[in-house]
Amino acid sequence: MTNLPDDFTILALETSCDETAAAVVRGGRTVLSNVVASQMDMHSRYGGVVPEVASRQHMLSLAPVVREALAALPGGWADVDAVAATYGPGLSGALLTGLNAAKAMAWQRGLPFVGVNHLEAHIYASWLDVGAGGWGLGIGIPESQPPTPPNPQPPAPEFPLVALVVSGGHTLLALLRGHGDYEILGQTRDDAVGEAFDKVARILGLGYPGGPAIQKAAEGAQGSPTLPRAWLRGSLDFSFSGLKTAVLHKVQERQEQNSRLTKPGPKGKGGHPTPNPQPPIPNPQPPLDPHWVAQMAHAFQESVVDVLTAKAADAARQHGATEIILAGGVAANTRLRAELARRADVPVRFPPIALCTDNAAMVAAAAFHRFEAGAQSGWDLDVTPNLKLGAA
Numbered sequence: 001m002t003n004l005p006d007d008f009t010i011l012a013l014e015t016s017c018d019e020t021a022a023a024v025v026r027g028g029r030t031v032l033s034n035v036v037a038s039q040m041d042m043h044s045r046y047g048g049v050v051p052e053v054a055s056r057q058h059m060l061s062l063a064p065v066v067r068e069a070l071a072a073l074p075g076g077w078a079d080v081d082a083v084a085a086t087y088g089p090g091l092s093g094a095l096l097t098g099l100n101a102a103k104a105m106a107w108q109r110g111l112p113f114v115g116v117n118h119l120e121a122h123i124y125a126s127w128l129d130v131g132a133g134g135w136g137l138g139i140g141i142p143e144s145q146p147p148t149p150p151n152p153q154p155p156a157p158e159f160p161l162v163a164l165v166v167s168g169g170h171t172l173l174a175l176l177r178g179h180g181d182y183e184i185l186g187q188t189r190d191d192a193v194g195e196a197f198d199k200v201a202r203i204l205g206l207g208y209p210g211g212p213a214i215q216k217a218a219e220g221a222q223g224s225p226t227l228p229r230a231w232l233r234g235s236l237d238f239s240f241s242g243l244k245t246a247v248l249h250k251v252q253e254r255q256e257q258n259s260r261l262t263k264p265g266p267k268g269k270g271g272h273p274t275p276n277p278q279p280p281i282p283n284p285q286p287p288l289d290p291h292w293v294a295q296m297a298h299a300f301q302e303s304v305v306d307v308l309t310a311k312a313a314d315a316a317r318q319h320g321a322t323e324i325i326l327a328g329g330v331a332a333n334t335r336l337r338a339e340l341a342r343r344a345d346v347p348v349r350f351p352p353i354a355l356c357t358d359n360a361a362m363v364a365a366a367a368f369h370r371f372e373a374g375a376q377s378g379w380d381l382d383v384t385p386n387l388k389l390g391a392a
Contacts, residue, residue, distance in 0.1 A: 004028075004372050011069065011080045011105075012364035013062070015098030016090025016118045017168075018049045020061035022069035023360035024080070028368030029129045029156070033072035034354070034361040037061040047208050055093035062101050069360070077109060084367030087115035087377075088387030089169065095383035103379055115377045116366045118358075119170060119389040120182075122327040123163045124369070125351040125362035127156055157349060162321040164312040165389070166336070167328035168194030168209075171238050171308075173315050174389055176325075179369040182390035185315050186236025193304055194330050196240035200247050200300050204293050214297045215333055221298035225250075229307050236311050243303055247296060254288060301335055309340045316346055326350040329357045 006027040014021040023034040073079040085102030088095060099115065106113035161176040162185070171194075172187040191199070194211060201210030206217055227246050230239035316324050324344050326337065332353045341348045355362060384391070 002372055002374060004368065008081050008368065008371070009073070009079055010082045010084055010364040010367050010371075011066070012084040012116070012360040012367055013066070013098040013102045014086050014118075014121070014358055014360040014363050015058045015062070015094050016086045016088075017094060017358060018054045018057075019358040020058045020065050020098075021358060021360035021363075022062075022065045023364050024069050024072050025128070025361055025364035025368070028365050028372075029127055031128055031361045033069045034359055035065050035068045036357075036359055037065050047202055049091070051091045051093055054091060055097055058094055058097040062097065066101075066105075080109075080111065082106075082112045082114070082367070082371060084114050084116050084363055084370075086118045086121065086363055087381060088384035089118055090383075090385060092383055092385045095385065099381070099383055103381070107379060112371065112376050113379075114367050114370050114375055115381045116363045116370065117387055117389060117391065118363075119165055119172075119387075120180075121362040121366040122165055122167065123174075123176070123325055124365035125327060125355045125359075126325045126349045127365045128351065128355060128361055129154075154349070157325060158322050160319060160321050161323050161325055162312065162316045162319060163325040163327055164308065164331075164340070165328045166193045166308065166326070166330035168192060168198065168330075170194075170328065171240075172389065173236050173312060175315070175319050175321070180373060184389065185319070186238065186311060188238040188240065189232075190239050190241035191244060193238070193240055193308065194328070196244050196304070197330065199244050200297075203244075203248050203251050204296055205288060206293070206297065211330055211333060214301055215335065217294050217297035218301045218335070221294040224295040224298040224302070227299045227303045229303050231307065236315055238307060238311070240304065243300065247300055250296060251288065254292060258288075301333075305333070305336050305339050308336060309343045312340060313343045313345065316344060321346055324348045327356070332356040 009024060009026045012023050012025065018038070020037040021035060024032040026032055070076050083102050083106035085099045086095060087099050103113055159176055159178050163174045163176055165172050165174065169192050171192045173185040175183040175185055177183070197214055198208060198210035201207060201213045204217070206213035227243060230242055232239060312324055315321070323346050324340065326340060326348060330336065331350050337348070337350055
């Protein structure tokens with residue numbers, strides 16, 4: 001274990017999916033730059049990420065993104081002490097572009113290099129301090145504790161911690177006993193929660209990405225129905241496939257009702273039904289009522305939030321956690337943040353929205369603690385698309 005100086009500066013890259021990102025972070029906490037080139041508009045027409053398109057776009061975006069990130073350093077490369085990059089989990093082609101670029105830059109300049117687990121990086125977003133730009137970490141205080149004045153620079157989290165990682169590809173609860181010391185307490189048995197948001201948004205005709213679309217549609221919904229919760233009693237695991245199917249069945253029932261109301265049977269002369277009518281020409285289903293869609297979006301979001309927050313709060317109580325860390329793209333959901341802070345017996349820490357989605361600053365924060373632990377990757381490090389949290 002080596003105590004790195006407070007000015008130890010890392011350039012990190014993140015290309016696990018459809019964001020090309022580079023960041024410069026000092027001392028594992030201070031964000032000097034965090035540049036993200038999003039491909040969301042490019043993939044939205046397909047309703048999801050196209051891996052080949054993502055890989056090609058990473059190759060086009062990497063150089064300008066790195067140049068912009070390094071512009072925050074007066075000495076440029078001369079002020080960089082180490083390089084890091086995500087090596088998994090993620091899309092193999094996308095991971096390869098960032099990992100190989102980072103290794104090449106580190107090798108050419110004689111800098112140490114380390115590969116970072118993408119899931120671990122999401123957790124370490126809660127160690128970052130973005131300074132006076134208004135991005136400071138959020139800390140939700142349980143209702144049982146008196147409110148404290150806002151702290152623009154919260155102290156680093158203290159172990160043991162429970163992390164709830166919720167993203168498009170992953171949903172899990174982990175106990176953190178120290179840096180790099182993880183125990184998986186529960187995880188999804190089928191769909192990740194972000195994946196469920198995307199699929200349900202598509203079913204409801206709300207577009208992609210699903211998380212923000214459902215949150216917006218659910219705002220102000222009145223008289224929403226109740227959808228099922230998969231509690232999986234006696235376990236901290238999750239399941240969202242049945243909930244997704246329940247929404248699909250509700251939509252199909254609604255469309256059948258609308259079809260009966262809008263498509264009267266064929267009439268003959270005098271208004272009598274025509275015997276043996278010709279099969280009607282198929283028509284598209286009538287559009288769903290926006291008010292009803294808002295109710296379903298609200299019901300879906302409440303079902304997801306109910307299960308996630310209950311299990312995270314239970315995990316913290318069972319393991320004596322000092323805080324709960326909310327991490328991953330779905331951590332940007334304001335309803336999830338508020339309900340988890342309300343239910344938990346300990347403070348809930350979550351990054352600003354800009355650091356919930358994929359970014360390179362969180363990769364640099366995780367890399368700092370790997371370097372302190374004496375870890376350094378070899379030039380033969382390869383991508384691991386299905387990498388698990390806690391894997392070497």
